[in-house]
Amino acid sequence: MSCKCQECGKQYKVDVIVSDEVWNDISDGKNLLCGSCIFMKIEEIDCYDVFELTNKYIVAKTHDGVEVRTNDTVWVKGSTGYHTARVLESSTSYELFGPIPVSQSFSSEEAIKDYFEKDND
Numbered sequence: 001m002s003c004k005c006q007e008c009g010k011q012y013k014v015d016v017i018v019s020d021e022v023w024n025d026i027s028d029g030k031n032l033l034c035g036s037c038i039f040m041k042i043e044e045i046d047c048y049d050v051f052e053l054t055n056k057y058i059v060a061k062t063h064d065g066v067e068v069r070t071n072d073t074v075w076v077k078g079s080t081g082y083h084t085a086r087v088l089e090s091s092t093s094y095e096l097f098g099p100i101p102v103s104q105s106f107s108s109e110e111a112i113k114d115y116f117e118k119d120n121d
């Protein structure tokens, strides 16, 4: 699915979300603007700002409660200790005995050691 920019008429698929304050300065009463038009208009505003582009597709939370996305590295417990694995969709790339659900993985080596070396083994 895509939207049509009301400024340049191009179809676009990635929504750029800006603050209400910035939107009020650039929208000129329009409802749909593509990323190119949004940034051209932001450049015209007489101020400097910084925007961070993030992936809104947060896949899952690790056991220690950290939100991770596809391709992030997490820690899993295997038969020979702790290993890193990549986040696929709702599971990890750890393949020795089959992928491990992200909800059973940990965000860091410290977090996985904390968990298993206390009273949860």
Ligand SMILES: [Zn+2]
Pocket (backbone or CB within 6 Å): 005, 006, 007, 008, 009, 010, 033, 034, 035, 036, 037, 038
């Ligand atoms: Zn546009």
